[in-house]
Each structure stands twice: as C-alpha cells, then as structure tokens.
Amino acid sequence: MRKTESINNNTKIINTDTAAKADLKRLLIYLGLCFGMTWLWFFAVNPKFTRWNDLSRYMASFISLGMLFPVISHVLTRLITKEGFKVYGKDSAMFGIxxxxxxxxxxxxxxxxxxxITELGNLFAILFCGQLFDPGYPKELDVDFRIFFLQPLAAIFxxxxxxxxxxxxxxxxxxxxxxxxxKLFGGKKTLPLIIGGIIWGLWHAPLTCIGHNFGTDYPGFPFLGILMMCAFCILMGVILTFLTELSGSVWPAAIMHAVTNAQPSALIGFMNDTGVDPVKALWVNWGGMMISLLIVAAxxxxxWRKNKTTF
Amino acid sequence: MGGLLYNTYVSMKGKRFVWFFTVMTVLFIAIRMIFPGWRNLTSYISYDLEGNQLNEWDRIIAFFPLFMIVIALEFTNLWVSQCVEKDEKNKIREYISAMPLRKNTYVASKFAYIGIVTYIFFSLGMVWTITAGAFSIDPGAIREADMTQGIMMSIFAVSLFSSGLELFLFLILGKKKAMMIKVGFFLALGIAVIGFLLFGNLLVFEKINWEAIMNWINTHQFEVVLIQILSSASGLLLYFGFYKLTCALYKPEGRIE
Structure with a gap:
C-alpha cells in the first residue's frame, strides 16, 4: 500500500515537473516572440531613434501599434505549442466575456x-509641488476650462x-x-506579479529610450527611466492582473489600460509645469502616480486575499 | 452563446473575410512603409495654381481608409440581413428553440456578433487612418486623415444604430417583411431627394451661413466635445435599447406572423 502511495507521489512530482517545464518553455517561446517582434517593429519604424516629442502625432500612434504584438505573440504561441484556443474558463486565452x-x-x-488613480496621482503631485497648480492655465491655453471637466468622460468613452x-x-x-x-510559482502571486511587472516594463524600454514616458532630460537617462517604468508596471500590473483573475477575462484590464492611457483627469488641465524645474516636475508627477497606484494596488x-487563499 | 457566435461566424464565411481584411491591412502597411510620402516619387508630384507642391501619392493613399471603411460598413449592413436570412433558410431558429438555452440567448448572440464586427471594423479603421497619416507629408492628406479619424466614431455610431434597428426588424418580423420595410424606406427617401432636387427650392442651401457655423464650432469647444461624446454614446445606447426591445418581443419558436 505504502509502496503504491510512494509510486503515486513520485509520478505526481514527475508530472508536475514536466508540466512546469512545458509551461516554462511555452512562456519563453511567448516572450521570445513578443520581445522579438515588438522591438523589431520599434526599430524598423523608427530606425533613426527620433525622440518621441519630435515625432508627428500619426507617427507616434503608428509606433504605438507595436502594442498589438503581445496578443499576436499569444496567438502564435498557442499555435506553436498546440495549447488550443479556449476563449473562457480555466487555461483559456481569456478573450471571452x-x-x-x-x-x-x-x-x-x-x-x-x-x-x-490619475486624479489622485495629480492631486498628490500638486500637494508635493503647489507651483504646479495654475487655475488660470486653461485661459492661457485659450481653452474653455469646462472641457477639462468633460475630459474623464471623454477618456472613458x-x-x-x-x-x-x-x-x-x-x-x-x-x-x-x-x-x-x-502556474510556474505554484499559484503564489507576489513574485509572479513582480517578475511580470519587470518584464512588462523592460518591454517598453525602446520607447522609454526615445522619451515616451518620461522625456529625455533627466539624470540617469535612459536607465533610470526604464527602472521607473518597471516600478510603474509592477503596481499597474497588480491591479490589471487582479481584474483579469477575478473577472476571468482580459477585457476589464484592456479597458482599464486604454482609459488610463487616455488620461481621464480633470485636474490635468490646471497643471502648468512652466517655471518648474523639469526634473522636479517629472519626479513629482511620477511620485504622485506611484503613491496613488500603491494605494489602489494595496x-x-x-x-484578493479575502477571495483567494493562494495569495 | 459562444457556439451561436461561432455558428454565425461560419455561416457568414467569416474566415474568408478575416483573411481578406488582414491581408489588405498588412499590404497597406507594407506599401505605406516602403513608399512613404517623403520618398521621391516624382511622377506623383504636382503643383496647385499658387505654385504649392502637392504630393498626389499621399492624397491617393489618404483615400484608402475612407474606401475601406465604406466597404466595412457595407459588409456589416449585408451581414445583418444575411445572418438572419441564413438561419431562416437552415431552420436554425427552430433547432435552437429545441435546445436548453435561455430565450434571449439567440437574440444576444446576433447583437453580440454585429457589435463585435463593428468594434473590429472601427479598430481597423483606426489602424488604416494612423497608417495613412503616419507616412504623409502632404498637408491635404494629413487633413484627410484627421477628418476621417474625426468622423469615424460618429459614422460607426450611426452604423451601430442602423444595425440595431435592422436586427430588430429582421428578428421580429422575419426577412421578407423587414426587407420590404427597408427597401420601402430607401425608395421613399430616394424619391424624396430626387423630388426635392427636381422641384424643391435649392436656394435654401445658399442661405445656410457656413461661416457662422464654423465660427460657432470654433468658439464653443465645450459644446462641440459634449455633442461628440453624446452623439457617439447615443449610438451605443440605442443599440442596447434595440437589443432589449428585440428580447422583449422575440418569439423563440419563430417570427410573429
């Protein structure tokens, strides 16, 4: 009896080991495809490494189409590894709703x-540096200030x-x-979330290097920017993974990502960094956003801990 | 629900269209990247009366997104009637009514399918306009891309509204009656337009003060943004309204006679 139990346990360990190896292999294929295709795209479309602020609006959007490669890599990986295309449920692509x-x-x-998150982040930035708040800024820009109150709604839409x-x-x-x-970390979430955030942040590196997120005029450019992006991605990743895990779909994460990119903040229209040291403005804005993200992620x-015992 | 969506996808020969639009998009991106506006294509350079250089290549390319959006809208319009027609022909509705599905699942699957198609076409429209604008140097071509992008959301909102209305008519009244109403409406509209052009007072168009309208747009930013948001949002809301209305009136065993 004991012998059978021991054989069963050994088989289980071997099976888990094989499954983990297969998952690792699949993950590496995905990451290879994703980083390879996206970085190739970034370099092919912008071979002269033109700075983000010097790009035309359409060219910046065209480079941003590189955002589509993670999902393309996902589909290609599933084709290569023959994992199937279940759209909803356990081990699915989670494309369903x-x-x-x-x-x-x-x-x-x-x-x-x-x-x-963005409103709170901007509020923290203003609290750190009161000089940023300029109620007369919309007038200076010759913009109807009421538009900024519509901004969250427009961004959501x-x-x-x-x-x-x-x-x-x-x-x-x-x-x-x-x-x-x-899966690789046995259902534990803390380490995967940190590793996932770092990978996600590093994936943005070519864009950070041309000044997409933080510009180019700061000490430690671009390495500090890449680190800042990784930290941002870790916290943002916690919230996005939380939404994905609990809804069983990637769509809430996609919507949150898209709305965040559209800057749904009314306060932003009253923030004027003219006259503020650019490095200070960068730190204050990034810091405010990080604190805000930290609160929401916590x-x-x-x-999550209340819902799932594996955290 | 997933099965019903897949059934509609297969009956509409979805795979063929996925390939068509993917190939067109990839080709367009490749052509635009290989031949950007700043590439010296001398045969495409012309000059206007004031001697300004025009890049005809950029201008031709700028029409592609608009052309593809029109094709996409046409396909959506065609699929609305086809997805109901094919189900009627293959007796899918009778088959589904015998299955342990909720009453509204069939209606939801049709509305979801057309919603997904509209979303995909809107996304592709964005990709096409971005691609057209990114490699253009001609101000006219960039303006064209701006205009296409500006009106796209409203166009798709209108498309969503008309799709919702059509689905409602087709699912509730059946293909024959719905087609009669659709053709009757467009025929009446056509006759009214032709009648107006032939016998109407065309001077009313001259009385429209375009300058005043443009001034109002330029000086009322808040109202313009609000109208843009509300008009597009109303398309979505009306689509949802048509879905709810169809669910309320839909008879699973067949259409109302």
Whole structure:
C-alpha cells in the first residue's frame, strides 16, 4: 500500500515537473516572440531613434501599434505549442466575456479606477509641488476650462471604444504571461506579479529610450527611466492582473489600460509645469502616480486575499 | 452563446473575410512603409495654381481608409440581413428553440456578433487612418486623415444604430417583411431627394451661413466635445435599447406572423 502511495507521489512530482517545464518553455517561446517582434517593429519604424516629442502625432500612434504584438505573440504561441484556443474558463486565452456572478463589477472598476488613480496621482503631485497648480492655465491655453471637466468622460468613452490597442497588450501580458508565471510559482502571486511587472516594463524600454514616458532630460537617462517604468508596471500590473483573475477575462484590464492611457483627469488641465524645474516636475508627477497606484494596488491585494487563499 | 457566435461566424464565411481584411491591412502597411510620402516619387508630384507642391501619392493613399471603411460598413449592413436570412433558410431558429438555452440567448448572440464586427471594423479603421497619416507629408492628406479619424466614431455610431434597428426588424418580423420595410424606406427617401432636387427650392442651401457655423464650432469647444461624446454614446445606447426591445418581443419558436 505504502509502496503504491510512494509510486503515486513520485509520478505526481514527475508530472508536475514536466508540466512546469512545458509551461516554462511555452512562456519563453511567448516572450521570445513578443520581445522579438515588438522591438523589431520599434526599430524598423523608427530606425533613426527620433525622440518621441519630435515625432508627428500619426507617427507616434503608428509606433504605438507595436502594442498589438503581445496578443499576436499569444496567438502564435498557442499555435506553436498546440495549447488550443479556449476563449473562457480555466487555461483559456481569456478573450471571452462573462457578466455572471456579478462579474460586471470588474468592468465598472476598469472604467472608474483609472479616473481615481490619475486624479489622485495629480492631486498628490500638486500637494508635493503647489507651483504646479495654475487655475488660470486653461485661459492661457485659450481653452474653455469646462472641457477639462468633460475630459474623464471623454477618456472613458474613447478608451472603451478604442480599446483595441490596449487589448493588444493585455491579451498577451494578462492573457498569457501572468497565468503562466503564476502556474510556474505554484499559484503564489507576489513574485509572479513582480517578475511580470519587470518584464512588462523592460518591454517598453525602446520607447522609454526615445522619451515616451518620461522625456529625455533627466539624470540617469535612459536607465533610470526604464527602472521607473518597471516600478510603474509592477503596481499597474497588480491591479490589471487582479481584474483579469477575478473577472476571468482580459477585457476589464484592456479597458482599464486604454482609459488610463487616455488620461481621464480633470485636474490635468490646471497643471502648468512652466517655471518648474523639469526634473522636479517629472519626479513629482511620477511620485504622485506611484503613491496613488500603491494605494489602489494595496486595496486590490486586500480584496484578493479575502477571495483567494493562494495569495 | 459562444457556439451561436461561432455558428454565425461560419455561416457568414467569416474566415474568408478575416483573411481578406488582414491581408489588405498588412499590404497597406507594407506599401505605406516602403513608399512613404517623403520618398521621391516624382511622377506623383504636382503643383496647385499658387505654385504649392502637392504630393498626389499621399492624397491617393489618404483615400484608402475612407474606401475601406465604406466597404466595412457595407459588409456589416449585408451581414445583418444575411445572418438572419441564413438561419431562416437552415431552420436554425427552430433547432435552437429545441435546445436548453435561455430565450434571449439567440437574440444576444446576433447583437453580440454585429457589435463585435463593428468594434473590429472601427479598430481597423483606426489602424488604416494612423497608417495613412503616419507616412504623409502632404498637408491635404494629413487633413484627410484627421477628418476621417474625426468622423469615424460618429459614422460607426450611426452604423451601430442602423444595425440595431435592422436586427430588430429582421428578428421580429422575419426577412421578407423587414426587407420590404427597408427597401420601402430607401425608395421613399430616394424619391424624396430626387423630388426635392427636381422641384424643391435649392436656394435654401445658399442661405445656410457656413461661416457662422464654423465660427460657432470654433468658439464653443465645450459644446462641440459634449455633442461628440453624446452623439457617439447615443449610438451605443440605442443599440442596447434595440437589443432589449428585440428580447422583449422575440418569439423563440419563430417570427410573429
């Protein structure tokens, strides 16, 4: 009896080991494809490494189409590894949507959280540096100040409708990389979330190097920028993975990502960094956003722990 | 639901269209990257009356997104009637009514399918306009891309509204009656337009003060943004309204006679 039990345990260990190896291999294929294709795209489209601010609006958007490669890599990896294309449920691509069991709440959160995060982030930035707040800024820009109060609504709307690019990223990172990382770490979440955030941040490196997120005029450029981006991605990744895990779909994450990119903040219209040291402005803005993300991520982890025992 | 969506996808020969639009998009991106506006294509350079250089290549390319959007909208319009027609022909509705599915699942699958198609076409429209604008140097071509991008959301909102209305008519009244209403409406509209052009007072167009309208647009930014958001949002809301209305009136065993 004991002998059979021991054989069963050994088989289980061997099976888990083989499964982990297969998952690792799949993850590496995905990351190879994703980094390879995206970086190739970034370099092919912008071979002269023109700085982000010097690019035309359309060229910047065209380079941003590189956001579609994570989901393309996800699909290609599934084709290569023959994992199948289940759209919803366990071990699926999580492209499907379900509103059962109050899952619509996560879609609402995906719309509202970016507003809260960006508004709170801007508020912290103003608290750190009061000079940033300029109530007369809309007049200076010759813009009707009421437009800024519409900005969150406009950002939500354009974010939801034009979420395809964000779906491109989330379909890959949240739809493939995170589940694989979590599986590899035996269901534990802390380390996969940190590793996932770092990978996601590094993936942005070519863009950070041309000044996409933080510009180019700061000490330690571009390495510090890459580190800042990794830290941002870790915290943002916690919230996005939380939404994906609990809704069973990548769509809330895609919507949240898209709305965040559209900057759903009314305060931003009253923030004028003219006359503020650019490095200080960068630190204050980034710091404010990080604190805001930290608060929301902590709340997500708290809820997550209550829901799932494996955290 | 997933099965019903897949059934519609297969009956509409979805794979063929996925390939068509993917190949067109990849080709367009490749052509635009190989031949950007700043590449010296001398045969495409012309000059206007004031001697300004025009890049005809950019201008031709700028029409592609608009052309493809029109094709996409045409396909969506065609699929709305086809997806109901094919189900009627293959007796899919009778088959589904015998399955342990909720009453509204069939209606939801049709509305979801057309919603997904519209979303995909809108996304592709964005990709096409971005690609057209990114490699253009001609100000006219860039303006064209701006205009296409500006009106795209409203165009798709209108498309969503008309798709919702059509789906409602086709699912509730059946293909024959719905087609009669559709053809009757467009025929009446055509006759009204032709009648107006032939016998109407065309001077009313001259009385429209375009300058005043443009001035209002330039000086009322808040109202313009609000109208843009509300008009597009209303397309989505009306689509959802048509879905709810169809669910309320839909008879699973067949259409109302």
């Amino acid at each position: 379900s509103f059962k069991d109050r899952k619509w709440i996560y879609f609402m959160l995906a719309i509202l959280l970016p507003c809260l 354009t974010g939801v409708v034009g979420s395809f690019a964000a779906f491109g990223e989330e379909g890959g990172w949240r739809g493939y990389m995170m589940p694989k990382l979590m 709340v997500c982890i708290f809820i």
